[in-house]
Amino acid sequence: MTMRIAVAAAALLAVSSAASAQTAKATLKNADGASVGSADLIQVNDGVLIKIALKGVPAGLHAFHVHAVGKCEPPFTTAGGHFNPESKKHGMMAADGHHAGDMPNLVVPSSGELSLEVVNTAITLDKGKPNSVFKPEGTALVVHAAPDDYKTDPTGDAGGRIACGVIE
């Protein structure tokens, strides 16, 4: 009898952990409203794994961040600044850096297509945590016209915003 209860409890645990596997998505659009790719976000032990697939993006280096507002209306200033729940300065090279939303530049080849996977260890999909991307105003993934210099506060001198996708 005791054994039977233990087995049932283990089965229940397996079901509940599968149900709580956390994922999110974002569809990235350019300022014309055309889709330029998508991102899958998966909670991992160290943070959030972001799998991004882009197409039709100008070749070259582009800054890539999580922004603080889940609103993508061209020219995407609606997405606010970089997601920064700990009120830090911008950039992985800054002494007091960095914003939770800061990530390495995307390097887009001449084809305009890029598949990339990156882990952001400063964010979580866990609702209710201060660094959760699921805060009340939401968050967004933003791709910029220019590269991030990893130090200029608060923008990384990354120029305009060429693509945006609400994390949902």
Ligand SMILES: [Cu+2]
């Ligand atoms: Cu940005």
Ligand SMILES: [Zn+2]
């Ligand atoms: Zn930043």
